[in-house]
Amino acid sequence: MLALENYLVLSAILFSIGTIGVLTRRNAIVIFMCVEMMLNAVNLTLVAFSRYLGNIDGQVFVFFIMTVAAAEAAVGLALMIAFYKNRESIDVEDINVMKL
Amino acid sequence: MFDLVWLIPLCPLIGSVINGLFGKKIKNETVIGGIAAGSVLCSFFVACGILMQLLSLPGEERHFEKTIFTWIQSGQFKADIGFLIDPLSCVMLMVVTGVGFLIHLYSIGYMHGEEGFYRYFCYLNLFTFSMLCLVSGNNLLLMFVGWEGVGLCSYLLIGYYFHKKSAGDAGKKAFVMNRVGDFGFLLGLFTMFWYLGGQHNVWTINFRELASHAELMPVGGVTTIICLCFFLGATGKSAQIPLYTWLPDAMEGPTPVSALIHAATMVTAGVYMIGRMNFMFIKSPTALLVVACVGAATALFAATIGTAQNDIKRVLAYSTVSQLGYMFLAMGVGAFGAGIFHLMTHAFFKACLFLGSGSVIHAMHHALHHEHSDADPQDMRNMGGLKAKMPITFATFLIATLAIAGVPGLAGFFSKDEILWQAFSNPHHGEMNIILWGFGACAAFLTAFYMFRLVFMTFFGETRLSEKAFHHLHESPWVITLPLVVLACLSIVGGYVGIPKVIGETLGGIPNMWEHYLEPVFAYSTEYMKHAGAHGEAHSVAMEWGLMGVSVIIAFAGIGLAAALYIVKPTIPAAFTNAFPALHRAVYNKWYMDEIYDFAFVNPCKALGNFLWKGFDVVVVDGCVNGVAAVVKGFSGMLRYVQTGLVHNYAFSMTLGVVVIVAAYLFS
Numbered sequence: 141m142l143a144l145e146n147y148l149v150l151s152a153i154l155f156s157i158g159t160i161g162v163l164t165r166r167n168a169i170v171i172f173m174c175v176e177m178m179l180n181a182v183n184l185t186l187v188a189f190s191r192y193l194g195n196i197d198g199q200v201f202v203f204f205i206m207t208v209a210a211a212e213a214a215v216g217l218a219l220m221i222a223f224y225k226n227r228e229s230i231d232v233e234d235i236n237v238m239k240l
Numbered sequence: 241m242f243d244l245v246w247l248i249p250l251c252p253l254i255g256s257v258i259n260g261l262f263g264k265k266i267k268n269e270t271v272i273g274g275i276a277a278g279s280v281l282c283s284f285f286v287a288c289g290i291l292m293q294l295l296s297l298p299g300e301e302r303h304f305e306k307t308i309f310t311w312i313q314s315g316q317f318k319a320d321i322g323f324l325i326d327p328l329s330c331v332m333l334m335v336v337t338g339v340g341f342l343i344h345l346y347s348i349g350y351m352h353g354e355e356g357f358y359r360y361f362c363y364l365n366l367f368t369f370s371m372l373c374l375v376s377g378n379n380l381l382l383m384f385v386g387w388e389g390v391g392l393c394s395y396l397l398i399g400y401y402f403h404k405k406s407a408g409d410a411g412k413k414a415f416v417m418n419r420v421g422d423f424g425f426l427l428g429l430f431t432m433f434w435y436l437g438g439q440h441n442v443w444t445i446n447f448r449e450l451a452s453h454a455e456l457m458p459v460g461g462v463t464t465i466i467c468l469c470f471f472l473g474a475t476g477k478s479a480q481i482p483l484y485t486w487l488p489d490a491m492e493g494p495t496p497v498s499a500l501i502h503a504a505t506m507v508t509a510g511v512y513m514i515g516r517m518n519f520m521f522i523k524s525p526t527a528l529l530v531v532a533c534v535g536a537a538t539a540l541f542a543a544t545i546g547t548a549q550n551d552i553k554r555v556l557a558y559s560t561v562s563q564l565g566y567m568f569l570a571m572g573v574g575a576f577g578a579g580i581f582h583l584m585t586h587a588f589f590k591a592c593l594f595l596g597s598g599s600v601i602h603a604m605h606h607a608l609h610h611e612h613s614d615a616d617p618q619d620m621r622n623m624g625g626l627k628a629k630m631p632i633t634f635a636t637f638l639i640a641t642l643a644i645a646g647v648p649g650l651a652g653f654f655s656k657d658e659i660l661w662q663a664f665s666n667p668h669h670g671e672m673n674i675i676l677w678g679f680g681a682c683a684a685f686l687t688a689f690y691m692f693r694l695v696f697m698t699f700f701g702e703t704r705l706s707e708k709a710f711h712h713l714h715e716s717p718w719v720i721t722l723p724l725v726v727l728a729c730l731s732i733v734g735g736y737v738g739i740p741k742v743i744g745e746t747l748g749g750i751p752n753m754w755e756h757y758l759e760p761v762f763a764y765s766t767e768y769m770k771h772a773g774a775h776g777e778a779h780s781v782a783m784e785w786g787l788m789g790v791s792v793i794i795a796f797a798g799i800g801l802a803a804a805l806y807i808v809k810p811t812i813p814a815a816f817t818n819a820f821p822a823l824h825r826a827v828y829n830k831w832y833m834d835e836i837y838d839f840a841f842v843n844p845c846k847a848l849g850n851f852l853w854k855g856f857d858v859v860v861v862d863g864c865v866n867g868v869a870a871v872v873k874g875f876s877g878m879l880r881y882v883q884t885g886l887v888h889n890y891a892f893s894m895t896l897g898v899v900v901i902v903a904a905y906l907f908s
Contacts, residue, residue, distance in 0.1 A: 162891050163888060163892055166888075232888065233886065235887060236885035
């Protein structure tokens with residue numbers, strides 16, 4: 141049985157990797173995956189606390205987050221396909237048509 | 241019947257709204273014209289009923305006020321939408337609705353086939369509504385609403401043929417000059433309100449209340465200022481010196497409009513207003529003198545211009561200005577009844593003259609059109625000999641001309657002679673009387689001359705039209721001739737309501753019904769003059785007969801001169817013109833008054849306007865607005881670099897924000 145700290149550290153590491161990925165990568169799909177990773181890092185924290193405190197609320201939150209993440213994945217991927225059809229690229233540097 | 245007075249202005253308003261909103265859909269000219277003329281006819285019947293009831297009352301009870309609702313109430317100030325019926329407003333109601341109906345009827349024939357037929361009748365009805373408000377309103381503010389309303393309708397109707405630049409310009413000129421006068425009217429109203437309210441705590445603009453407080457007004461002083469302001473308003477509306485130049489230009493409108501607005505009704509509003517405010521004017525000898533002098537000067541001045549014009553409508557326009565001058569002369573010598581009398585008879589014969597000239601123009605237009613000639617159908621030099629082709633128009637025109645020339649037995653004689661006698665014998669102006677009379681008499685001579693010049697050039701002699709065009713001339717349809725006949729009859733009999741005392745007595749004591757009828761309206765002025773102990777020098781009956789004889793001789797002399805110059809020896813006018821080219825040019829060009837006005841007022845105003853446009857509006861006003869915009873643009877130009885359009889930058893600033901917030905939370 142691992143202690144709470146182990147989960148939290150793992151979660152923090154995953155979250156940081158996600159954040160750095162979002163900030164540094166240019167491929168939109170990778171950024172997207174990084175965002176998913178950050179969400180899952182938070183999920184992990186919530187589940188760990190839920191278990192630690194013996195309270196089911198945290199797990200309910202996780203379900204919500206997973207639902208939202210699924211919807212977000214659908215919308216985000218659709219956007220990317222639409223963008224790719226227009227620009228033949230999914231590089232975020234190219235998403236700048238509204239710039240002056 | 242008195243309670244129905246609100247119907248009188250309402251009927252034309254309804255007609256105007258129907259024609260204005262649905263006229264374009266109705267299309268059928270008979271229906272549109274029928275609605276317009278019918279609504280005025282309704283008003284006429286109501287006005288007749290009211291007159292009957294008024295006449296059945298004894299003299300001192302002949303007034304009635306009907307308040308529909310309170311329009312404005314503010315502190316002590318109160319203005320009603322209310323109507324005043326008394327002998328004076330009754331006369332005006334009868335003239336406006338009666339002559340107005342005839343002219344509406346005439347317009348159906350005259351405007352046949354014109355583009356915007358419904359628009360014309362919408363405006364004409366709206367005009368009738370405004371004019372009826374003006375003459376029946378029971379307070380100065382409602383009168384002013386009508387006053388502005390008729391000005392607006394006049395503008396719209398002068399510019400009826402708006403695709404012609406000259407018509408648009410004439411409309412603007414009329415509107416602007418009227419505005420100058422209206423400004424005077426308003427100043428007079430304010431000054432009076434301020435004086436009576438501030439000094440005597442009488443806050444009212446109701447005519448009857450004002451008349452009952454008339455003794456509060458001082459003799460001269462502020463009363464003179466008020467009266468002169470009101471008179472400025474009257475000069476604008478009634479085309480007197482110095483604001484008369486718009487009226488001749490107003491002839492750009494359709495001819496029935498000239499007859500209704502610029503001869504019979506609207507331009508007499510100033511005379512009516514002075515009659516209504518007689519209790520004020522009688523207290524200011526200075527103002528009366530100014531009114532009399534301006535009236536006499538205008539009568540003579542406009543008559544001189546009338547002698548040299550070739551456009552049939554322009555002659556009539558200057559004649560109108562001149563006759564209005566007579567009315568003001570009457571007002572200025574305290575003969576209010578005589579002025580209103582001339583107003584009525586003038587409405588009959590001048591409407592008849594204008595409608596007759598319209599009939600001539602109508603026929604000329606068709607005849608010239610057949611020939612594809614582009615000669616001016618209004619120029620008398622193209623006419624001549626029309627009496628054979630247009631007998632009804634000729635007969636009615638001749639009757640009206642005899643009336644305006646002052647031939648005994650016709651309407652114009654009685655009213656004009658009354659004015660001249662009053663100018664000679666009134667107790668107000670002392671030494672000036674003989675001069676005023678002289679001006680009036682000279683104007684009477686010129687009137688007879690130029691009117692018969694017009695008749696001779698138009699109807700007599702050899703025609704100056706080509707044979708083919710002359711062949712195509714024809715008399716106008718009945719809707720045009722019927723009003724002519726009615727108005728000609730009125731030009732004959734209209735004068736017999738006011739037979740001068742001296743003739744009446746000789747004929748066995750016929751009283752001057754007109755003076756008697758209007759007595760209650762001018763009661764205060766009469767009383768005041770009696771109290772002041774002023775009466776003119778005693779003049780013998782022989783003197784009055786003598787002057788009457790002189791004015792008859794003058795009239796016939798004018799007619800004779802015209803006959804000599806234009807029938808017997810038509811070569812003389814040309815020879816005269818050649819002998820005095822400068823004089824002829826000056827008269828023909830209206831003494832260069834328009835040019836003088838352009839130089840003295842119009843161009844400086846334009847220059848000032850240009851300066852304010854280019855110097856102030858463009859530089860200061862636009863500068864402020866553009867300056868604000870430029871500052872905002874500068875700031876936004878700097879701020880826009882924050883929005884890079886790069887997702888990474890946004891994501892980074894979000895992360896940074898979260899870190900800062902969390903750090904602040906943790907370390908605080």
